[in-house]
Amino acid sequence: MIARLRRESEESFTCFLVIGIIVGLGWGYFTFKKHQIAKEVENQLESLMDRQFIVTDIQSSKDESGSYYHVTVKMEGIKDPFTLEQNEDASTSLFRYDVISELWRRQYRQQINEIIKQHPFQFEDIDGTVGIQREQPVKIKNVPSIQEIREQYGKEDIIDNIDIRVKTAFPKNGSQQESENEKVYNLLQDLRNHEMDGNLSLTIEYKGSTQIYKILINDTQKDIYHSPGDMKKSWYKDQKSIEELNNKLKAKEEDKT
Numbered sequence: 239m240i241a242r243l244r245r246e247s248e249e250s251f252t253c254f255l256v257i258g259i260i261v262g263l264g265w266g267y268f269t270f271k272k273h274q275i276a277k278e279v280e281n282q283l284e285s286l287m288d289r290q291f292i293v294t295d296i297q298s299s300k301d302e303s304g305s306y307y308h309v310t311v312k313m314e315g316i317k318d319p320f321t322l323e324q325n326e327d328a329s330t331s332l333f334r335y336d337v338i339s340e341l342w343r344r345q346y347r348q349q350i351n352e353i354i355k356q357h358p359f360q361f362e363d364i365d366g367t368v369g370i371q372r373e374q375p376v377k378i379k380n381v382p383s384i385q386e387i388r389e390q391y392g393k394e395d396i397i398d399n400i401d402i403r404v405k406t407a408f409p410k411n412g413s414q415q416e417s418e419n420e421k422v423y424n425l426l427q428d429l430r431n432h433e434m435d436g437n438l439s440l441t442i443e444y445k446g447s448t449q450i451y452k453i454l455i456n457d458t459q460k461d462i463y464h465s466p467g468d469m470k471k472s473w474y475k476d477q478k479s480i481e482e483l484n485n486k487l488k489a490k491e492e493d494k495t
């Protein structure tokens with residue numbers, strides 16, 4: 239009996255020992271892999287841009303589409319870090335603009351907020367993305383700002399996407415609608431003055447979707463907005479829809495009270 243218990247105890251200890259070794263090897267490999275990824279990412283980024291980069295964290299995740307590493311990188315001279323999502327099978331293969339595109343997005347959002355908030359709308363939200371359409375690579379060695387890129391390559395190579403949500407409903411009255419058209423036109427003029435009309439997608443949505451201005455200006459969609467009255471061409475909702483949606487919005491708000 240004692241011999242059997244001793245044998246079972248030894249077998250349990252051996253089993254735990256094997257599991258511990260396997261777990262330890264797995265953890266050791268992951269630690270080694272993280273160190274390898276960190277060095278590769280840092281080296282690649284520093285070869286693209288004249289800044290020091292430090293990987294501060296690497297996490298792994300898995301879903302139905304595959305396994306990924308989430309790499310957090312600190313860039314010299316920039317306060318907030320960047321997070322890159324890399325496929326596990328290509329964890330050190332970076333897209334040329336991986337970090338600087340996010341830096342440009344941050345700069346762009348700040349810039350458009352400063353421009354747009356000077357206009358007399360009651361804003362719910364302002365969002366925007368900026369992209370580059372250019373066959374030849376953009377020079378990023380000196381870490382140019384998005385404004386410097388715009389000045390160097392011209393507005394034709396920049397894609398501006400701006401989405402605005404307004405807290406107020408679009409008016410049903412004709413004269414008030416003309417006033418909204420004028421406000422939108424003045425905003426568009428301001429964006430033109432900032433060279434943001436080469437490839438522009440501007441969407442302005444009013445409360446309850448009572449109106450949506452959809453303004454597209456690019457090579458195929460030419461600029462047709464030459465006066466405040468022209469802004470009606472970008473209306474997504476006709477007068478009947480405006481009135482119906484306003485009535486629904488009013489009824490909904492009355493139900494709340």
